[in-house]
Amino acid sequence: MKQNKYDDEGFFEKYSQMPRSVQGLDAAGEWASFRPMLPDMNGKRVLDIGCGFGWHCRYAREQGAASVVGIDISENMLARAREMTDDAAITYRRLAIEDLDYPAGAFDVVISSLALHYIERFDIVCREVHRLLAPGGSFAFSVEHPVFTARAAQDWHYGPGGEKLHWPVDDYYGEGLRQARFLENNVIKYHRTVSSIMNALIEAGFVIRKLSEPQPTPEMMKANPSMRDELRRPLFLLIAAERQD
Template identity: 45%
Template sequence: MRNEYDNEKFFEEYGKMPRSREGLSAAGEWHQLKLLFPPLQGKRVLDLGCGYGWHCNFAAEQGAAKILGIDLSKKMIEKAKHENIADQIEYRVCGIEDYEYPENTWDCVISNLALHYVKDIGQIFQKVHKTLKENGVFIFNIEHPVFTSGVGQDWIYTEDGALQYWPIDNYFITGERKTNFLGCNITKQHHTLTQILMGLLDNGFKLKVVEEAKPSEEMMDIPGMRDELRRPMMLLVKSIAKKGE
């Protein structure tokens, strides 16, 4: 898993995004994602790719007893330690692929917009299943396969600069995708819908919710938000770890 977020220019530009400045309320998917969380009072929560720690802070507000947020980016973890702190939150510089995933340890594992940087997503599903307790909940938000298979992950524009359509190519050719994001060259990993959903089922999970993210009606006045209805950008999934089945 490559660390794009410790690039000084990229990190600076990332910090200017509404979701970076305003937190969960400015994230277009939050009105859907927050409904997937189980009751967290007294629970143990692991956040894979925690970024600024917004979801760790949410878990703390919901009464979670212990929360661990891991991220490969030192800059992200430093920001989290200043922006979203609570007695029950621990932050650690650690890649999703490098974490030890102790067996039967966590009640809930969450991951927001991080798994599309992971090459072997099936292996991570296997490790998450191992570290969850029986009936533990795994919630994640990943860039939608329609988005990651987009050509350059950008629109086709008319001559006058209007958005024309979203091009898709090489959908079934999985793996590395190069794109330009926030003025920087970024490498992501494209996974098909089959890989994602069957990867969960093949590794002992029971699917509970599969939902494509779209902005709320209240956000439609924000420039560009209506265009988010033209193609899905994110895929939200809630699954339950079943042991011994």
């Protein structure tokens, strides 16, 4: 199933108002941890799968990437990315992640930000990314943490006064589709365990170089005291891997 909620105008309008949509990477809670996990991109051919507004594409060029391709299934996302980009070395293309059709070895780096939990067959994507990476190529991505995706509700357990008592984890081993709520809309996500994610990468031929379960920085918590609740459970899982040859 290829989901395209972002071409729903109401949903896209709400997404466009999120801090990370307005302010870019510095407003993304995971960016401080994800940035140092990215490989050296100087002179590299980079692919961003699920590129959204193209923030990571433009960052790759700032880091010296020779060329960047950003793919997304949403025309709305791509239109905004093109509006925000003035760089002939960046190409945006409408393409679902499930339909990657580039030649073997076409890229040196593949990145993805918060897109792969929308994909049903992560194992197939891993094998395809491995195929289109050149020997020694790098794959770095972020997803919602399995502790976060396990329950479709994706919400706290509240006390009688509305206080956040704890984050419930249930059905962790029951992998598969979750009908979640995001921006006041029903959105399909796919839950998988940490071990399933890791093993899919290993079985596809990747060596895992680093993992991160990022916490909010002191600066983030100072600017927004409610961010302290993000210390109580992981929201993101970040992985950096390399093609093994």
